Amino acid sequence: MSVHDKLENLKNIIKNRNSAAVAFSGGVDSTFLLKVSAEVLGDKVVAITAHSSTYPERELREAKEFAKQNSIRHRVIISEELDVEGFSDNPVNRCYLCKNELYEKIKAVADEEGMEYIFEGSNVDDLGDFRPGMQAVREHGVISPLKEAQLTKEEIRTLSKEMGLNTWDKQAFACLSSRFPYGEKITKERLQMIDRAEQFLLDLGFKQVRVRFHKDIARIEVTQDSFEKIIEPATREKIYTEFKNIGFMYTALDLKGYRTGSMNEGLSQEEKK
Numbered sequence: 001m002s003v004h005d006k007l008e009n010l011k012n013i014i015k016n017r018n019s020a021a022v023a024f025s026g027g028v029d030s031t032f033l034l035k036v037s038a039e040v041l042g043d044k045v046v047a048i049t050a051h052s053s054t055y056p057e058r059e060l061r062e063a064k065e066f067a068k069q070n071s072i073r074h075r076v077i078i079s080e081e082l083d084v085e086g087f088s089d090n091p092v093n094r095c096y097l098c099k100n101e102l103y104e105k106i107k108a109v110a111d112e113e114g115m116e117y118i119f120e121g122s123n124v125d126d127l128g129d130f131r132p133g134m135q136a137v138r139e140h141g142v143i144s145p146l147k148e149a150q151l152t153k154e155e156i157r158t159l160s161k162e163m164g165l166n167t168w169d170k171q172a173f174a175c176l177s178s179r180f181p182y183g184e185k186i187t188k189e190r191l192q193m194i195d196r197a198e199q200f201l202l203d204l205g206f207k208q209v210r211v212r213f214h215k216d217i218a219r220i221e222v223t224q225d226s227f228e229k230i231i232e233p234a235t236r237e238k239i240y241t242e243f244k245n246i247g248f249m250y251t252a253l254d255l256k257g258y259r260t261g262s263m264n265e266g267l268s269q270e271e272k273k
Contacts, residue, residue: 003155010149017117019044021110026063029121031167032160046113050079053188054175088186099136118142125153171208180213200242208258216249224257
């Protein structure tokens with residue numbers, strides 16, 4: 001099936017649901033899903049963005065701007081994961097705890113707005129990683145239209161570019177809590193450290209970055225084609241100095257480079273069940 005056939009399939013999937021609240025983070029997938037949903041369903045769509053300590057301000061600003069530019073009704077809700085019992089202890093099922101609370105809150109807003117369904121933006125590539133949050137998706141009856149249409153991340157980027165969405169080449173984003181090894185305490189202060197560190201790297205021109213938290217060590221992940229740039233003496237010194245100011249005693253570069261879910265690499269198959 002061609003990418004454009006998949007797009008038509010996606011539109012039919014959306015059309016068959018009369019109205020929807022779209023869980024909208026402002027990332028590549030949810031922006032594409034929201035845009036297509038709005039084109040198909042018109043004013044029978046509302047975007048819902050959850051704001052919390054794990055969600056950078058830049059992402060919220062971009063989400064608000066997109067909804068405004070496209071005249072899409074947009075609700076911002078507070079969903080503070082750190083207030084969820086057990087979340088800050090960072091257990092292996094941390095994502096489930098977060099998504100379970102999130103979809104409860106989104107459901108309440110969807111009901112207020114008279115929306116029949118809730119959409120979320122997972123794509124078929126997400127099936128290959130450990131994602132306990134998908135259990136909450138199933139439990140709350142949330143629909144994943146991009147998965148139903150069998151769209152991959154690369155196809156979503158391609159279609160986003162054709163549609164003129166400036167998110168087509170946006171870096172992949174995951175909640176800041178994913179920067180911590182399981183069992184490592186998550187606090188607002190530590191999340192702010194990660195946010196500041198990643199924003200600094202983005203401001204230096206690095207496009208796809210992760211800063212993983214290992215107590216007094218910051219482990220930087222960038223794409224391998226960025227290695228030459230990051231180890232330039234002047235750049236290296238800037239990063240080291242800024243990260244020291246942020247609160248990291250040591251700064252390390254991960255030689256494997258950027259990849260999603262690197263904190264899952266140490267989990268056993270039993271822990272992933």
